Every structure is written in structure tokens, then in C-alpha cells.
Amino acid sequence: MRVVVTDAEVTLADVLSLRLAIEEPLAEGTRLILRQRGSGVEAKVVLGTSGAEVRDASVAVSLVGLGLTPGRWDTYLQHGEDPQSARTRIQCADPGFSLDRLDAYALSQRTLAYRAYRTLNGFLAVKIADAEPVADVRAVWFREGRFEVTGLLAYTGFDDDDSHHAARLALRRTAGPETSVTAAATVKGVRFHAALSLCDVIAATPEYEGLWEPSLEVDGLDVPLPLGARIDDVDGKRRRVHYPDTRVDGVPVRPCYTVDDELRLEVGG
Numbered sequence: 001m002r003v004v005v006t007d008a009e010v011t012l013a014d015v016l017s018l019r020l021a022i023e024e025p026l027a028e029g030t031r032l033i034l035r036q037r038g039s040g041v042e043a044k045v046v047l048g049t050s051g052a053e054v055r056d057a058s059v060a061v062s063l064v065g066l067g068l069t070p071g072r073w074d075t076y077l078q079h080g081e082d083p084q085s086a087r088t089r090i091q092c093a094d095p096g097f098s099l100d101r102l103d104a105y106a107l108s109q110r111t112l113a114y115r116a117y118r119t120l121n122g123f124l125a126v127k128i129a130d131a132e133p134v135a136d137v138r139a140v141w142f143r144e145g146r147f148e149v150t151g152l153l154a155y156t157g158f159d160d161d162d163s164h165h166a167a168r169l170a171l172r173r174t175a176g177p178e179t180s181v182t183a184a185a186t187v188k189g190v191r192f193h194a195a196l197s198l199c200d201v202i203a204a205t206p207e208y209e210g211l212w213e214p215s216l217e218v219d220g221l222d223v224p225l226p227l228g229a230r231i232d233d234v235d236g237k238r239r240r241v242h243y244p245d246t247r248v249d250g251v252p253v254r255p256c257y258t259v260d261d262e263l264r265l266e267v268g269g
Contacts, residue, residue: 003077005092005124006056008116010063012105016116016126018059021093025057027079032061033087034073034126043068044078063114063126070112073126074119092124102231106136106154107190113155131155135192135216135225137263140255142246147171147253147265148195149214153187154231156221161189166219169194171201171212171265179204187218198248201267209268227263237261 007019032045043066047059078087095118105113113131118124131154138151149169158165167185172178181201185194194216201212215224229237237257245254254266 003088003090005090005094008092008094008118008124009101010105010114010116010126012108014062014064014112014114016059016061016063016114018061018116018124020057020059020090022057026077031078032059033076033078034066034068035076036069037072037074039071041069043073068112068114068126068128070128070130073128075124075126090124091122092118093122094118097232099232103152106152106231107158107160108155109133109157110155129230133221133223133225134230135227136231137227137229140243140263142198142244142253143195145198145248146195147198147201147255148193149227149263150191150193151227151229152231153190153192153216153218153225156190156218156225158190158220160191164188167192167194168217169196170215170217170224171196172215173205174211174213174264176210182217185216187216192216192218198246198253201253201265202248202251205267207268212265212267214263214265228261229257229263230261235261 002023004021005018006021009017011017030047032047034043045061075090076087077090079085110131113129115127133156134154136152136154137149140149165187167187168182169185170180170182172180181204183196185192214227217224234240238259243255245252251268256264256266
């Protein structure tokens with residue numbers, strides 16, 4: 001039986017909510033199967049039956065109690081109560097991307113983040129990632145000799161309101177003698193803006209070469225927040241996202257991402 005998801009969302013309560021276009025009612029004992037890529041581990045959930053001649057159905061499955069671990073999980077429907085019955089991979093017509101939804105989801109403190117999405121070949125999958133507090137980057141630019149960045153505080157539990165929090169942007173060298181440069185940052189609710197003089201960075205690096213790691217220190221949070229960019233639909237930013245560089249006193253400076261989508265500042269080289 002052909003099954004197509006027309007709307008897919010993981011709600012704020014970590015419930016996978018699906019709207020299905022179906023050719024015939026779901027049979028008694030139909031199971032939703034999530035299969036982890038690489039390991040082959042599976043989780044199975046028995047669904048209810050629509051019980052009527054319908055062309056669409058709604059499904060809601062809590063992901064919290066299934067013991068799912070970080071990774072990508074493909075989805076299937078297994079029809080009927082026989083565990084050996086055939087399974088159908090679930091097709092998806094919903095791109096599964098709404099930045100507003102993702103922003104709202106990231107406001108809560110979590111240990112795992114779940115996201116439904118459509119694969120490149122048009123099937124429904126669920127991405128699960130560790131969720132630690134992070135300063136999620138939305139824009140990076142150079143202006144008048146400054147490195148500037150804006151974004152959203154994710155998974156901190158802060159309210160998206162008008163409250164202000166004292167904060168500092170820090171840049172630290174990732175190798176060699178410990179060196180850091182700091183500047184005041186602005187945090188309003190969960191939105192942040194920070195700017196730092198590149199002249200100070202060059203002055204702190206006599207050999208004019210090195211990789212610098214930015215972090216945001218916010219009053220009320222126990223540890224500095226790494227600057228990364230994960231709350232969107234662009235994976236592998238190291239290959240896909242390239243910022244223009246600038247020169248300060250003849251030294252090239254360029255923002256870049258690591259393989260884990262964390263922001264770095266490349267000086268020299």
C-alpha cells in the first residue's frame with residue numbers, strides 16, 4: 001500500500017505528528033518502524049486503525065520512550081499484526097523545514113533534539129542529535145575592522161522576551177600558547193549580537209596565523225556557549241557555507257565551520 005506523508009512535525013513535547021495520504025485504511029496492528037542507519041537498530045510502535053474508508057489519517061507517536069539514540073532513523077509501515085509481514089518505506093511530500101518551528105523547539109532545555117525531515121530521495125526520516133546549550137549563528141560579517149555575529153541562544157531555557165543578560169564574546173586560540181580576546185556582547189531574551197575588533201586579534205597573534213574558537217559567556221549560564229549553526233536544514237557547512245574573507249594590516253581573516261558545524265575564525269594562512 002502506498003503511503004505518503006503530507007505533513008510531518010516533531011512537536012515541543014517530542015511527539016512525531018504525521019498526516020498520511022493513504023490508499024486504504026490502516027489495518028489493525030499496523031506498526032510504525034524506525035530503523036537507525038548504520039546500526040540497523042529498530043523501534044516499533046503499534047498504531048491505531050482509522051476504521052473507515054478514508055484517504056488520509058493522522059498519526060501521533062511519542063519518541064521519548066522509544067530509547068532512540070543520536071543518528072538518522074528511516075521510517076516504515078508494517079501492515080497487519082504478523083511481525084513477518086511486508087513493510088513499506090514511508091514517502092514524504094513535506095520538506096519538514098520551518099525555521100520558526102525549529103526556533104520554538106530550541107527554546108526548551110533538552111538533552112536530545114528530534115527533527116522530522118524529507119530525505120534527498122523523498123522519504124520520511126527522523127534526525128536525532130545531542131542538545132546542549134549553544135549560541136546558534138544566524139549571520140556573520142566583517143565591518144569596519146570588526147568581526148560581528150548574531151544568533152539565537154538554543155536549549156538554554158531562557159525566555160524569548162525583552163529581558164537583558166550581561167554577556168561577553170570570547171575568542172580563544174585552538175592551538176599553541178593560550179591566548180584570548182574578549183568583548184562585550186548584547187543578549188536580549190534569546191537573541192544575541194556581538195562584535196569584536198580584529199585588530200585586537202591580530203595584536204594577540206604575533207605570528208599572524210592560527211585558528212580561533214569563539215564562545216559566548218552569558219550571565220546565568222554555568223558554561224560558555226560554543227558558536228555553531230545546527231538549527232536549520234543545511235548539513236555539512238564546512239563544505240557548503242563559505243564566507244568572504246577580509247584583510248587587517250595585510251593579514252587575511254576568514255570565518256569557517258568545523259565538521260561539527262561549529263564556527264571558527266581563521267587568521268593568516
